[in-house]
Amino acid sequence: DSGVTQTPKHLITATGQRVTLRCSPRSGDLSVYWYQQSLDQGLQFLIQYYNGEERAKGNILERFSAQQFPDLHSELNLSSLELGDSALYFCASSVSRGGETQYFGPGTRLLVL
């Protein structure tokens, strides 16, 4: 157990819908990262927050957004869902701003039908 929690574990929804994935970092970690893992594209870095502020942005679609709250938990919002958004979404946390020594959560498996 890495100490990073994610909810829900599984999510099934329909195209066009909107979902919110939640992540709680390890105690003391200020950075949260979101990743998408699909079969054909491996691990894709989406976005990083550090102490409430967006720090780095990767391959995140405009339909996706994230935020980190004062208690340091983070939410990833996915809207206008498409079949291709079906994937495993991981969040990770680290104590540093630079992302070294990241601990991954168990992931949320999203299925868009």
Next chain:
Amino acid sequence: GENVEQHPSTLSVQEGDSAVIKCTYSDSASNYFPWYKQELGKRPQLIIDIRSNVGEKKDQRIAVTLNKTAKHFSLHITETQPEDSAVYFCAARDYGQNFVFGPGTRLSVLP
């Protein structure tokens, strides 16, 4: 932007042999290179990492080497065991603090 290639995509070794996985990156400003192990159905776990100011790092049976001139870094696992079987991902952190992952190597250690 940064591009990370990883080879081989699959690797089978006999138990006790060594395994080597190589990654190349394109952005000379990338400065941090972690390696993750992901077992089937589980989360990625950091197994070793290296910063750009270091050429080699070792942790028991695992080592990573970095050649900044050639822009490649490699994972070395010695005395492989069946529990080393997993998918291994390399990654590079570029100047913009983005993490770019390689496509992964599926390692099978045969008893």
